Amino acid sequence: MLTKEHIAETYKTIQDEICKGLEELDGGAKFEEELWEREGGGGGRTRIIQQGNVLEKGGVNFSAVHGKLPEVIKKSFGVDEDDFFATGVSIVIHPNNPWVPIIHMNIRYFELNEKIRWFGGGIDLTPHYVEEGDAKFFHQMMKNVCDKHHPSFYSDFKTWADNYFYIKHREETRGIGGVFYDKLTPEKTGLSNEQIFDFSCDLGRTFLPTYKELVDRNRNRTFTEKEKQWQLLRRGRYVEFNLVYDAGTRFGLETNGRIESILMSLPSTANWAYDFKAAAGSKEAETLGLLKKDINWTL
Amino acid sequence: MLTKEHIAETYKTIQDEICKGLEELDGGAKFEEELWEREGGGGGRTRIIQQGNVLEKGGVNFSAVHGKLPEVIKKSFGVDEDDFFATGVSIVIHPNNPWVPIIHMNIRYFELNEKIRWFGGGIDLTPHYVEEGDAKFFHQMMKNVCDKHHPSFYSDFKTWADNYFYIKHREETRGIGGVFYDKLTPEKTGLSNEQIFDFSCDLGRTFLPTYKELVDRNRNRTFTEKEKQWQLLRRGRYVEFNLVYDAGTRFGLETNGRIESILMSLPSTANWAYDFKAAAGSKEAETLGLLKKDINWTL
Numbered sequence: 001m002l003t004k005e006h007i008a009e010t011y012k013t014i015q016d017e018i019c020k021g022l023e024e025l026d027g028g029a030k031f032e033e034e035l036w037e038r039e040g041g042g043g044g045r046t047r048i049i050q051q052g053n054v055l056e057k058g059g060v061n062f063s064a065v066h067g068k069l070p071e072v073i074k075k076s077f078g079v080d081e082d083d084f085f086a087t088g089v090s091i092v093i094h095p096n097n098p099w100v101p102i103i104h105m106n107i108r109y110f111e112l113n114e115k116i117r118w119f120g121g122g123i124d125l126t127p128h129y130v131e132e133g134d135a136k137f138f139h140q141m142m143k144n145v146c147d148k149h150h151p152s153f154y155s156d157f158k159t160w161a162d163n164y165f166y167i168k169h170r171e172e173t174r175g176i177g178g179v180f181y182d183k184l185t186p187e188k189t190g191l192s193n194e195q196i197f198d199f200s201c202d203l204g205r206t207f208l209p210t211y212k213e214l215v216d217r218n219r220n221r222t223f224t225e226k227e228k229q230w231q232l233l234r235r236g237r238y239v240e241f242n243l244v245y246d247a248g249t250r251f252g253l254e255t256n257g258r259i260e261s262i263l264m265s266l267p268s269t270a271n272w273a274y275d276f277k278a279a280a281g282s283k284e285a286e287t288l289g290l291l292k293k294d295i296n297w298t299l
Numbered sequence: 300m301l302t303k304e305h306i307a308e309t310y311k312t313i314q315d316e317i318c319k320g321l322e323e324l325d326g327g328a329k330f331e332e333e334l335w336e337r338e339g340g341g342g343g344r345t346r347i348i349q350q351g352n353v354l355e356k357g358g359v360n361f362s363a364v365h366g367k368l369p370e371v372i373k374k375s376f377g378v379d380e381d382d383f384f385a386t387g388v389s390i391v392i393h394p395n396n397p398w399v400p401i402i403h404m405n406i407r408y409f410e411l412n413e414k415i416r417w418f419g420g421g422i423d424l425t426p427h428y429v430e431e432g433d434a435k436f437f438h439q440m441m442k443n444v445c446d447k448h449h450p451s452f453y454s455d456f457k458t459w460a461d462n463y464f465y466i467k468h469r470e471e472t473r474g475i476g477g478v479f480y481d482k483l484t485p486e487k488t489g490l491s492n493e494q495i496f497d498f499s500c501d502l503g504r505t506f507l508p509t510y511k512e513l514v515d516r517n518r519n520r521t522f523t524e525k526e527k528q529w530q531l532l533r534r535g536r537y538v539e540f541n542l543v544y545d546a547g548t549r550f551g552l553e554t555n556g557r558i559e560s561i562l563m564s565l566p567s568t569a570n571w572a573y574d575f576k577a578a579a580g581s582k583e584a585e586t587l588g589l590l591k592k593d594i595n596w597t598l
Contacts, residue, residue: 034574048573048574050573057571057573059573168552169552169555169558169561170558232568236565239538239542239569240542240562243538243539243542243543244542244543244549244552250543253467253468253543256468259468259469260573260574262468263539263571264573266535266571267571268570268571268572269531269568269569269570269571270538270568270569270570270571271567271568271569272356272562272565272566272567272568272569273567274347274349274356274358274559274563275333275347275559
């Protein structure tokens with residue numbers, strides 16, 4: 001029997017593995033940890049790394065919380081049960097170098113009255129400049145881990161990510177997508193809860209080798225002031241997505257979550273320019289042309 | 300008879316007056332104008348000033364749009380009519396110098412099937428550092444213009460601003476408030492539509508002398524790098540308010556408004572720091588202590 005305690009402990013171990021790996025990768029900064037407790041029950045370990053060699057600002061958070069579900073959330077879920085338990089690992093990394101992409105990962109488990117059990121999660125990549133080789137590598141890594149568990153996971157969750165990580169008012173995707181899934185159950189997948197859980201752990205453990213490769217490919221590349229400015233504008237879009245659309249962020253803001261843990265996803269600096277237009281044929285214009293849904297990167 | 304054409308023309312004139320005054324005040328940068336048309340009907344004049352002596356980024360926008368109200372908005376208004384007309388002037392100014400406050404002004408008029416007629420608007424001030432003398436001056440200017448039109452406007456609209464310009468997840472006000480009102484009608488105010496319109500014009504014309512005084516008091520003050528960093532953090536909060544709570548911004552994003560005009564309110568640069576704590580007794584801590592509702596600045 002797969003217990004919530006086992007899920008939480010395993011996710012905690014994954015947080016440890018990732019923090020260790022990211023510190024080695026960075027070679028400079030160390031994570032600072034903050035333990036916190038939630039008034040309604042449970043708590044978490046927020047870990048933040050700042051001003052590293054590679055990582056300008058990153059958070060790798062674990063939490064395991066429980067309590068009574070607010071009425072408004074019960075309604076939106078269409079359920080009557082209200083004793084909830086939720087645990088997960090959540091990551092956002094903003095690198096210094098504009099050639100190194102922003103990355104986000106989340107694996108989570110949700111339980112209601114020990115009756116309803118859901119898994120959610122995903123990894124998505126937001127390159128400041130989209131480079132075909134990196135994009136293909138990233139999506140292939142996502143496909144590899146999905147294919148190990150279910151023949152349609154990659155295709156289904158890739159489409160889900162395209163639709164989820166979409167900045168509607170800009171008519172552009174946040175980045176090149178990745179995989180995203182929510183409320184997975186045995187009924188929906190044909191897998192047991194144990195198997196879905198195994199998938200979520202595998203996905204979590206794919207994060208480090210994937211990001212390490214992308215960092216190593218790009219960390220020593222030089223960049224111009226213009227490229228830095230473009231990075232800051234792209235971060236502005238990241239802020240827009242997170243504050244306007246991201247379900248986890250908005251859920252956290254509306255339910256009095258721990259603000260500093262929720263908003264660790266925001267970059268240390270972001271810019272906005274009025275009506276910026278990328279010059280035709282520029283690298284910036286090329287990237288904008290690739291911030292679209294339904295690009296197949298694993299052909 | 301007060302026509303919508305007259306309201307729009309007068310608001311347009313107020314936009315002209317304010318742009319002229321802000322250019323004189325800045326003494327360096329000039330507004331750039333962009334005329335745009337709305338697919339469903341109407342259009343606007345977006346005017347942006349950037350990289351001035353005082354004004355780092357500011358927008359003074361006029362629009363007059365009409366068309367059919369989306370179903371979701373009709374519902375939220377609780378009305379059956381759907382031929383709408385809306386006109387207004389909207390301003391946000393982000394100054395270079397952290398001692399000069401951010402300011403926002405909006406006056407607007409909304410009509411449904413020439414039957415329902417509503418006025419809305421407000422001015423609110425967001426000092427990076429709250430200074431008592433400036434705060435008192437600002438609120439006294441707001442009180443003076445309100446008192447000319449209605450004995451309870453200042454008190455009512457000051458409270459409304461305290462509640463509206465509130466960053467719930469931070470448990471702090473955006474700044475020191477000001478005045479805010481929405482859906483004003485003769486029934487609610489005892490004034491005629493002409494009188495409410497006159498009030499909105501007077502409020503619009505209070506903007507320039509009010510901001511000019513605050514700029515002149517502070518524009519030549521020197522500042523440290525630490526004070527600049529604090530300004531950037533406060534701008535991060537401004538971004539949070541606008542993207543998460545501001546009704547006009549969210550309305551614009553949800554109804555396919557002109558994105559660049561809507562998001563001109565965002566600063567050119569903003570920062571986020573994980574779990575920033577102001578040192579006890581510092582100017583920053585003092586300011587945080589004054590970002591509260593229900594402070595009476597006109598005693």
